Amino acid sequence: MTDTLATAEIESTIRSLEDARYAAVVAGDIEGFAAFAHPELLYTHSNAAVDTLDSYLEKLRTGFYVYHRIDHPVHKIVVVGDTVLVSGEMRADITAGGVRKQLANSALAVWVRDGGRWLLLGYGPTVIPGAI
Template identity: 75%
Template sequence: MTAGSIPSTEVETMIRLLEDARYEAVVGGDIEAFTALAHPDLAYTHSNGAVDTLESYRDKLRSGFYVYHRIDHPVDRILVVGDTAVVIGRMFADITAGGVRKSLANQAMAVWVREGDRWLLLGYQPTVLPEALR
C-alpha cells in the first residue's frame, strides 16, 4: 500500500494515464494541460543535457523552440514508494528543436510526486539509447 492507503496497482494505473496525458499535451501543443500536470519545481532534462524549469520549458514550447510531432513512450515499470512514483521506460519521438528536425530514441525516467490528492511531474531524465537498442 502507498500513502493514503491506495493500492500501488491503482497508483500505477493513474501514473500511466498521467504519462499519456503529459505526452499528449506536448504533442498537441496544449501548454496549459502540461502545466496542470507539472510540479512548480519541475526539473526537465533533455537528452542533450540541457535542463529546464517549468517556466523555461513552457517558454520554449510557446515560442516553438520545441515542437513535438510524435511521441511513443512504452513503460517498462513503475516503482511506487510512498508519495513518489518513478516511471522507467523509453521515449521515441520526432521533434523540431531549435529549428532542427530530429528523431529521438531514449531510455527515460520520470518522477511523479503526490501533493494532496494530485500527482505532479517533478522530474524527467532521458538518456540516448545506443544504436544497438533502438
C-alpha cells in the same frame, strides 16, 4: 484497501498521467502540460540541457520544441510512498531549435503526490546508443 491494490491504482493513475502529458505536448496544449507539472519541475533533455517548468513552458510557447509524434512505452513503475518512478522510453519525432530530429531515449520520470494530486517533478532521458 490492501497495499497491492493501492499500488495498482497508483500505477494505473500514473500511466494515464504519462499518456496525458505526452499527448498534451504533441497537441501543443502547453497549459494542459503545465497542469501535470510540479512548480519545481526539473526537465532534463537528452543533450544535457536542463529546464525549469517556466523555461520549458517558454520553449514550448515560442516553438523551440515542437513535438510531432511521441511513443513512450513504460517498462517499470516503482511506487514508494508519495513518490513514483517511471522507467521507460521516449521515442519521438521533434523539431528542436529549428532542427527536425528523431529521438530514441531511455527515460526516467519522477511523480510526487502534492496536495492530493500527482505532479511531474522530474524527467531525465538518456540516448539509447545505436537506436536510430
